[in-house]
């Protein structure tokens with residue numbers, strides 16, 4: 683192909699030089715370069731189409747959690763750490779979120795516990811709280827980003843709330859003081875919650891440099907920066923220290939638990 687192109691170009695270049703003495707010679711010179719460029723231009727074009735490179739990357743890794751105590755033993759259960767990238771939500775993504783049925787997340791009430799105890803959701807998510815217990819529960823939150831009171835509801839029923847603002851939401855039950863859950867509402871979908879083995883994976887991240895946060899219920903978050911490249915995995919191995927913290931909280935009206943029931 684290249685050889686025949688060269689021949690073609692040579693023939694075109696030869697054309698004007700073949701008759702240099704004729705007064706009409708300037709005319710053939712100017713059109714000569716034009717035919718050369720079109721055959722050359724298409725050649726590199728198919729390359730990017732054929733390779734179809736990955737446009738996003740992955741942030742993956744694991745956390746270890748050490749208790750802030752003299753023994754400093756690592757925890758076996760490393761679930762419930764939220765790793766998220768700090769980035770504004772893509773405007774197109776936001777439009778889609780507003781146009782479509784909102785994403786749904788469930789926090790169930792099982793054996794007087796919220797399951798999962800730690801959740802992360804994207805802004806705009808509808809969170810449902812199904813009651814799987816045989817007793818009534820009253821799910822509520824006094825958090826700044828979203829105050830809500832779902833009222834008393836019985837076994838087998840559910841109520842929900844849509845979380846539209848980013849922030850941390852503390853969820854409690856007005857009947858059972860031991861019931862507590864945290865929901866992180868985030869600005870973009872680039873987050874993951876660790877499993878018991880501490881592992882996590884955030885997929886589909888556009889290339890870029892992002893501040894990241896590893897957030898835990900008890901203890902300071904770990905912060906850093908991660909570089910994401912298309913078609914590649916960025917690895918984060920993070921060490922968190924858990925500190926003892928009081929889980930004390932009030933009922934929805936601000937009164938302490940235990941006056942009745």
Ligand SMILES: [Cu+2]
Pocket residue numbers: 794818819820855856857858861
């Ligand atoms: Cu309850």
